[in-house]
Amino acid sequence: MTDFSRRAVVKGATALGAAGALTGPALLDWAKAWAQSAPWKPEKGAKLSMLRWKYFVQAEDDAFVKLIAAFTQATGVAVDISRESYEDVQPKASVAANTGTGPDLFWGLYSLPHLFPQKCLDVTDVADYLGKAHGGWVDSAVKYGKNGNKWIAIPICYSGALINWRVEASKKAGFSAFPTKTDEFLEYAKAMKAQGTPGGMALGHASGDGNTWVHWALWSHGGQTVDKDDKVILNSPETVKALEFAKTLYGHSIPGTASWNDSSNNKAFLAKEIHWTNNGISIYVAAQNSAKDVAEDMNHAYFPIGPVGKTTELHLMYPILAMTYTKYPQACKALIAFMLAADNFNPWIQSAKGYLTHCLNEYDKNPVWTADPKTTPYRDVAKRSLTAGGLGSVGEKAATAIADFVVLDMFANYATGREDAKGAIAIAERQLKRIYR
Amino acid sequence: MTDAVLKSRLAKRPIQEPTSWERLKVNRNWLGVWFMVPAAAFLILFLAYPLGLGVWLSFTDAKIGRSGEFVGLENYEWLWDDSTFLLSVFNTILYTSVASAIKFAVGLYLALLLNERLPFKAILRAVVLIPFIVPTVLSAIAFWWIFDPQFSIISWSLKKMGIITTNIDFLGDVWNARWSVIFANIWRGVPFVAITLLAGLQTVSPSLYEAATIDGATPWQRFRFITYPLLTPIIAVVMTFSVLFTFTDFQLIWVMTRGGPVNATHLMATLSYQRAIIGGSLGEGAAISTAMIPFLLAAIMVSWFGLQRRKWQQGGEND
Numbered sequence: 223m224t225d226f227s228r229r230a231v232v233k234g235a236t237a238l239g240a241a242g243a244l245t246g247p248a249l250l251d252w253a254k255a256w257a258q259s260a261p262w263k264p265e266k267g268a269k270l271s272m273l274r275w276k277y278f279v280q281a282e283d284d285a286f287v288k289l290i291a292a293f294t295q296a297t298g299v300a301v302d303i304s305r306e307s308y309e310d311v312q313p314k315a316s317v318a319a320n321t322g323t324g325p326d327l328f329w330g331l332y333s334l335p336h337l338f339p340q341k342c343l344d345v346t347d348v349a350d351y352l353g354k355a356h357g358g359w360v361d362s363a364v365k366y367g368k369n370g371n372k373w374i375a376i377p378i379c380y381s382g383a384l385i386n387w388r389v390e391a392s393k394k395a396g397f398s399a400f401p402t403k404t405d406e407f408l409e410y411a412k413a414m415k416a417q418g419t420p421g422g423m424a425l426g427h428a429s430g431d432g433n434t435w436v437h438w439a440l441w442s443h444g445g446q447t448v449d450k451d452d453k454v455i456l457n458s459p460e461t462v463k464a465l466e467f468a469k470t471l472y473g474h475s476i477p478g479t480a481s482w483n484d485s486s487n488n489k490a491f492l493a494k495e496i497h498w499t500n501n502g503i504s505i506y507v508a509a510q511n512s513a514k515d516v517a518e519d520m521n522h523a524y525f526p527i528g529p530v531g532k533t534t535e536l537h538l539m540y541p542i543l544a545m546t547y548t549k550y551p552q553a554c555k556a557l558i559a560f561m562l563a564a565d566n567f568n569p570w571i572q573s574a575k576g577y578l579t580h581c582l583n584e585y586d587k588n589p590v591w592t593a594d595p596k597t598t599p600y601r602d603v604a605k606r607s608l609t610a611g612g613l614g615s616v617g618e619k620a621a622t623a624i625a626d627f628v629v630l631d632m633f634a635n636y637a638t639g640r641e642d643a644k645g646a647i648a649i650a651e652r653q654l655k656r657i658y659r
Numbered sequence: 660m661t662d663a664v665l666k667s668r669l670a671k672r673p674i675q676e677p678t679s680w681e682r683l684k685v686n687r688n689w690l691g692v693w694f695m696v697p698a699a700a701f702l703i704l705f706l707a708y709p710l711g712l713g714v715w716l717s718f719t720d721a722k723i724g725r726s727g728e729f730v731g732l733e734n735y736e737w738l739w740d741d742s743t744f745l746l747s748v749f750n751t752i753l754y755t756s757v758a759s760a761i762k763f764a765v766g767l768y769l770a771l772l773l774n775e776r777l778p779f780k781a782i783l784r785a786v787v788l789i790p791f792i793v794p795t796v797l798s799a800i801a802f803w804w805i806f807d808p809q810f811s812i813i814s815w816s817l818k819k820m821g822i823i824t825t826n827i828d829f830l831g832d833v834w835n836a837r838w839s840v841i842f843a844n845i846w847r848g849v850p851f852v853a854i855t856l857l858a859g860l861q862t863v864s865p866s867l868y869e870a871a872t873i874d875g876a877t878p879w880q881r882f883r884f885i886t887y888p889l890l891t892p893i894i895a896v897v898m899t900f901s902v903l904f905t906f907t908d909f910q911l912i913w914v915m916t917r918g919g920p921v922n923a924t925h926l927m928a929t930l931s932y933q934r935a936i937i938g939g940s941l942g943e944g945a946a947i948s949t950a951m952i953p954f955l956l957a958a959i960m961v962s963w964f965g966l967q968r969r970k971w972q973q974g975g976e977n978d
Contacts, residue, residue: 285665313936316723338940339721426831427917478808481830490809502876618722618939626938631743634921640833649742658941 249288251295252565261351262562264553268299272557273315274329275308275540278504278577285573289566290557303382306387308540309429312337312625318545319453327557331429332610333366333621335375335543342374348555349373349658352562360604361556365616366539369434373642375541379571379578381502382537382603383434385523388497388516391419400498400523404442404467406407407526411474414497421498422475422490424482426489427627427641430538431484435500435525436633437536439471440464440613442528447623447654448614454654464530465636472637480638492516500525502538503600522599524606537607540578628653669828710876716945721781723939734946743922744947749932751954753837754926758844765845765896766852771882773853774860785856791850799914803844806830806915830916833923848904850898859893860886891929901960907954927951 277283283305290301304325306314311330318324319338328334335342349367353359359367363377387400397415414420424432440446444460472479476496479486489497492513499505501652525535542561544554560566562582572579572590576597580588581604591601613622623629632650635641641649683689717734720728738744769869773784790798805812806829814826830836908978909928912918918925918933925933927947935944 316936316939320723337851425921426919453938476809478826478828479830480832481808481828481836481916483917486808489807493809495809622940626934626940631922634919638833638921640921652741653743 226300248449249292249565250295253292253560256563256565257296257556257561258590260556261347262552262556263560264297264299264556265550268550268553270299270327270548270550270557271302271303271304271325272327272329273304273306273311274326275311275331276305279507280503281575282570282574282577285570289561289570292566293557293560297553297556299557300552301557308538309631315543322547324545326550327542327544329378329542331541332539332624333616333618335541336369336617337621339369339374341546342369343546343548343551343554344372344374345376345555345558347375347546348376348559352376352582355632356562356564358582360581360583362539362604362609363581363609365609366541368522369617374560375543377539377541377581378561378606379540379580380537380607381430381540381577382579382600383431383500383502383535384599384603384634386491386499386501386505386520387421387523388419388520390519391417392599395419395619400521401526402524402526404526408446408467408474409468411471411498415474415476419497420474420476421496422479422482422487422561423471423500424484424487425472425480425637426482426486427630428484428486429502429625430502431487432630433624433627434484434536434538436468436630437608437612438525438534439468439528439633441534441608442525442530442638443467444530446612446614447629447650448611448658450613452614452619452658454651454658456651456654457647461647464645465633465646467528468633468638480634491520503597506596507575507577521596522635524599525536533606534608535603535606536610537579537603539607539609578605614658622657623654626653626657628657662874710948713945714949716942717949719942721941721945723936723941724894727942730942734943735950737943738946739948743925744927744930745768745929746922747918747947748950749924749930750837750924751906751951754841754844754908754924755902758848758904759839759898760903761841761845762848762852762905763898765849766897767856769849769853769857770860771886773857787853788850790847791854793847795847795910796914798847799843799911802846802911803830803838803915806839831920832902833920836920836924840915843915844905844908848901850861851904852901855889855897856893859890859897863889895962899959902958902962906951906958 250406254443261300273284277286287303290303294300308331311328312334315328315330315334316337318328319341349359350373354462358375367373367377385400392398392400392410393471395410395417397410397413399408401407411421425436425437426432435591440461445456445458445464446460447454447456449455480632487496487501488505488508490496491499491501491505492509494513494516503522506517506520506522509520524533527533542558544551544558548554561570566583567580567582567585568588571580571585571588574590576590576594578601579600579602580586586601591598609616609620611617615622628650632646635646636643642648716727718729718731719727720730720733726929733940756835769787773780773787777783804810808826808828808831810828813829813831814823817823818826828835829839863886867889868881871881871885907928908926909932912929913932918929922930927950931944931947931951933944934947935941938944
């Protein structure tokens with residue numbers, strides 16, 4: 223809590239009050255009451271282990287540990303948490319699914335559960351219970367959670383990927399707000415580079431930042447990898463337009479983005495080397511601690527809208543799944559439901575300072591989204607997000623295409639001039655056809 | 660009388676042909692087989708089985724989480740036309756040949772240098788080993804910072820000295836990135852070569868050099884006709900290992916570039932990991948790994964027949 227109270231962001235006393243309401247004994251009492259009334263009774267002697275993605279915001283993890291401790295006290299179920307960087311959760315989960323041993327619960331990225339849907343515990347009852355209790359699920363979450371009619375995972379939260387930009391430098395370049403249309407965005411990038419305050423977005427194998435922006439670029443121009451029946455339709459004039467756009471943008475960016483990974487833009491933004499990029503809220507959170515001037519001068523914006531005329535963002539989904547091999551399915555379900563119960567979820571999502579966005583409508587009301595207006599754009603990412611695979615299914619094929627950087631490589635190939643548009647699309651199309659056969 | 664006794668004795672004890680089982684029981688070779696069983700089981704369990712499984716997987720369309728169907732050579736046919744795979748083969752060969760050649764040259768030079776009388780010889784030898792003891796991931800992260808597009812110490816220094824005006828795009832440009840990872844690999848691999856060759860140098864008897872000096876041999880001649888021939892066995896071993904390690908390198912690339920920019924530094928090992936484990940296509944990833952085997956065998960053959968020319972190295976008598 224010390225970390226929290228010295229934070230200047232969360233100025234509202236109400237916000238602090240809400241976060242502080244349930245700690246210590248109060249939290250335990252509440253947790254016990256919850257355990258009494260919950261529809262899932264953990265098995266006797268149950269013990270769970272969970273592999274989760276490694277936090278970006280320390281306070282979020284602290285709050286999470288507190289939440290899990292309350293669960294353990296209330297139900298007697300010990301939970302062992304281990305953490306891996308979010309890219310490494312998937313290989314470990316895949317191996318566990320293959321061999322049938324490992325942690326009971328995996329909390330990973332995107333459509334992780336769809337890589338092995340038949341190994342995921344059916345959690346339809348948990349999803350229905352939570353949806354009913356908390357104002358319903360957003361559309362994209364339903365798509366991520368369900369395989370056929372069955373929920374195979376619970377979408378815990380999104381990590382929003384939005385534009386981060388420096389206000390002063392942009393004003394100097396003639397933009398008092400961040401552009402809302404893609405062609406204005408090109409003007410903006412050009413003007414910013416001309417005055418020596420360039421920006422950039424990752425074109426290296428950056429699973430998070432790279433994939434989110436190239437998919438936005440593709441979709442905003444009407445390109446799609448597959449149609450709704452998973453037929454590959456990548457080779458289209460719209461895709462070419464998207465590639466042209468990205469190449470122009472790449473030219474107006476700081477050199478070196480082709481080698482960037484997920485942390486490159488954070489470092490460069492905090493060091494004032496770049497003045498616009500796409501990212502979660504982690505830059506802002508870090509800036510408040512280490513570069514206050516950057517924090518004060520930056521803001522967040524939605525991705526600009528392209529020729530298709532509607533939002534086409536892709537945000538990082540963090541679903542949690544339980545493996546069918548778990549000996550304690552009831553305990554798994556109870557834990558998942560417990561994580562998303564209002565009295566747990568509210569303070570926890572608040573501690574993430576906007577880094578994580580809920581998928582249950584009720585949590586729009588959380589004060590974290592209004593206490594600091596700079597975090598407000600991140601409130602809506604769950605509603606704005608399309609799902610991995612675009613028009614197509616969200617299953618393992620979409621996951622493979624993203625994991626194998628098919629779209630990202632296509633953009634990088636063309637933007638860096640290694641391939642012409644035809645060649646870049648042909649390579650990607652060939653890969654997609656195999657993935658979606 | 661005696662005759663009768665003798666006869667009855669002979670009748671009582673007919674000559675028994677030993678059964679084949681009885682023969683086998685005392686057969687030394689049979690016993691030998693049993694002594695070899697533990698070692699063979701060990702080899703099959705831990706070496707042959709994983710290798711066989713990998714090769715088998717490459718003939719299936721296995722995905723992570725479910726076993727695949729046998730698809731014959733489909734994976735290989737697909738890879739044959741896959742530009743990313745072909746690029747990774749090119750990268751791997753370039754990476755291995757350039758890095759190994761330079762590692763050998765620099766390693767040999769260092770070994771010869773360290774074999775001379777130098778002040779602080781022991782300390783110097785220990786210092787040379789440092790790159791080798793640092794965990795690969797750690798040194799890869801260090802190099803990643805050194806080559807960072809925005810924060811590179813090299814770019815920074817050159818800029819401060821006024822030699823360049825913009826940062827060098829070490830890992831963002833195709834060829835820069837290739838040379839950068841090769842440099843990192845060399846830095847890491849030289850100590851292994853140097854120290855092993857140094858060990859080899861110390862087995863060369865000083866009396867040979869003394870004799871040669873008396874005969875009026877120049878330093879070059881001493882190297883060419885004494886050091887080099889006596890060092891070839893060690894060179895063969897050390898270069899075989901060096902080539903194998905470089906060819907199968909993974910950590911350096913994965914930490915520094917993830918195969919980027921635009922797959923320009925993807926090695927077969929990293930591509931295999933990306934496709935099989937990250938992307939979930941086990942069969943295809945296994946096919947990429949299996950495709951490495953012929954190259955590795957070729958490397959071993961070259962060193963076996965090319966460099967180990969002396970008979971004792973191939974199991975015969977020394978000449």
